[in-house]
Amino acid sequence: MSATAGQMGPGPALRGDGRLRRRRLVNRLMEISASIAALVAVAVLAIVIISVASKGISSISIEFLTKNAPLFGQSGGGIANAIVGTLILVALATVMAVPVGILIGIYTSEFAGARLASLVRFVLDILNGVPTIVTGIFVFGLLVAGKAQSGWAGAFALAVIMLPIVARSAHEVLALVPKAMKESALALGVTRWKMVLRIVLPTAAGGIITGALLGVARVAGETAPLLFTSSIFANEVSTKPGGALASIPVKIFSLTEEPSPSAHSQAWGAALLLIFFILLLNVLARAIYARSSRRTTRAR
Amino acid sequence: MKTRKIGALASAALLMLGVAACGSSSKEKGSESSGASSGSKTLVGAGSTLVAPLITGDWIPEYQEKAKVAVTYGPIGSGGGIAQITARTVDFGASDAPLTEDEFKEAKGVVQIPWALAATDVAYNVEGVGNELKLTGPLLAEIYEGKITTWNDSKIAALNPGVKLPAEKITPVYRSDGSGDTFAFTNFLSHVSPQWASKIGHSTTVSFPVGIGGKGNSGVGADITNTKGSIGYIAIAYVLANKFDYALVENAAKKFPVPGIPSIEAAAKTLKSIPANNEATIVDPPASAPEAYPISTFTYALVPLKSPKADLLKPFLKWAVTTGQEFGPKLDFAPLPPEIVAADEATIGKIES
């Protein structure tokens, strides 16, 4: 399919060899620039990942994963509190956002009329466009001012960011469940809620999980919403969301702003860990989605 | 049924637009309600990065061991210390800048307790000039105003005969967060340069005409490291830890004391009396103290007089201003003078739950 363009012979208005050569040249140039653009994008991804991997790998050690920050002026130590904190914050955010998100997806795909569903989806899209630093200010005003920073506040801020992603992808996959499947179930006398729980959700499970994983991947790397809500944390592992919890992104942010090379290499190590985790989630999400969409297509 | 729902959603959306359109000016500040952090035996504090090495490096490990009270400290800058104690999101704040009258008013019943004594250094990253370049206050003011722009400026050269100054551009570095170092530094410049005092002034954040901003003392340190030709004001402990070149800054006696415990203590000795609010500013001490470093500063704990954590706070503060002082010198913190400790203990006694 590649070599066909420009070789079809000149049309009536396209006489003259010079003209044709110029047109082919322009075509070639444009093709090359488009390919270069794609190459540049992939190269940037590669450069960033290779930078992070090459600068970060030497920091990854048992000590790095299990110890906390060293005392002032000393090197060594690790980011154990940030790893544990991120896991807890993200888990709490998931528990807050995923059930609500799925319910919204069910509403927009099963219960709401076309216009209402479209309105809710619009609101979700807008919610998705709220700058995350503004989400941070919102949660500070709502849950932190006059109280204290806490893991709960941080997790809630992350959940606000996660919700539209989960809900929108839930809607997309639920809407893919074949109508015939639903209608035959209803025709057999199955009630709507049983149809949703027993047929629609299981059929779309792969896609819903994918959406949730993508939501997790997205919020795991967020710094801005945690800056005002969960950034004054202890230099020790804490599992209590009643107080502020450390997190890998906030840790990277503060390590970057330090003068010592050892802090920078720790920042790279933390970045490597974070990127690895996030890319893994992305790959996993895509794999699950590819498998499950094969199934829905077959069912159709 | 369906129309009702559409109505509900539509009215919610309308409400949103209404709020967006007219905004809202209802004032509901968090400062009345109190009670930072749940959990029983924990104290949460935040603020000054100048004092952070002492708090996180020595006080917290020692005190946790001794008193079995978990203390968490967030080095978010002195401005953050003032802001967060005002918003009551922490149990104590820390600031190298004493509160202004307005800040006291907004903070509603917060007292300040000087609990450490240190200095703000002027560090630089210029190849080939070595350590201890001599600079004066008015000169620093001109550098930070963007009037002196290269290192081989004749005014710098005149102070440093024999030093080979490069024709490199000067990049001033300042703090992007609210900072007690900014307060001490700009306070000093306001003292020695009328021009600076009238045009820029002093505060925890000021509007610098030129330069780049770094977050916290660490961020300024990072910028100094990364930027050739940079100059920045930075807490003394960070100069020590990062082995920066630092300047000798001229004091009122026209001397160039080396920043360090003796010159900081000499500055603290010029303090005549301690006012009721414990404000103890020792920037630009008088010429009668020729050994005094001109940008020395006390740094304060900020605590609400009525705190639900009073029973944990009081012993911690008392320990910090007494036993805690022993840990200071190795980080270039000078021990508190006895009259300050006495004033502190009196103030601590007033805190109640």
Add this chain to the structure above:
Amino acid sequence: MRRGLTDRIGDPTLRSLTTLASLAAVALLVLIVYKVFDQAGEAFSHFGLSFVWESEWNPVTKQFGAADFLYGTAVTTFAAILIAAPMSIAIALFLTELAPRQIRRPVGVLVELLAAIPSVVLGLWGIIVLSPVLLKTIEPALKSALGWIPLFSGEASPVGLLPAILILTIMAVPIISAVTREVFETVPGDLKEGALALGATRWEMVKMVVLPYSRTGIVGATILGLGRALGEAIAVTMVIGHTEHISANLFGPADTAASRIASEYLGATSSLQISSLAYLAAILLVLALVVNMIARLIVRRAHPKIPTTPGILR
């Protein structure tokens, strides 16, 4: 048919639960707007609308104006989009028209993965890897080639507008290219084949058929990317240098609204300053809402099937 109790309450329960969840999402958006505007109230009543165009930001005199930061936001965002939009369109063309079938998917996935890199990691990379390269080679080269334009005439600096613009470009490209690609895929095949059959080269076919057909969608996608760049705080604050002075110099330090909020909100010592930062946030929020609404309405009208939430799979 006789139904059990669970059956009778099951339907309304699920229906009301899902309705409630959807209402909660709407309420959340309302609450966000309310809370941010509420915090901005003091600054709003103090400075009024002139806050938007006043450029003094001085905590000493308690004069606060947003102009410098809105300028920074505008310059970084538009410059980033200026680079990102053509690049994204080119990528989308490559993926839909040029690339051999077996590499379309992997390349497409890789471009999308670019969006998965956390902003704090891009900021770290920007300040430690990118900025020295800019300082030592790119900025001097630009200056010597284009120095007669004020934009490129300033002193090279390790932090400033240029690294911020490039980082925002990296963030916008995956969003714009993903949506643009979907738009291109909706171009009817027979139109394209018709053009080719008439003797058009592939580029002429793209110019005559694909681009005109997708124009609205491309505009929508670009605005969507703009919305992303507009609100980015962390990566920008790590590389931009934090200064409150407008300058035409692309190499010099500046600041954006989002970045200023990130660096000052926790440490603002007067309630007026806190409120002014919230006012900045409110402006940012309104801009983001408007930009996103427009982008989504445009894309939705032209291509109702394409979901416009970046980061979800289809």
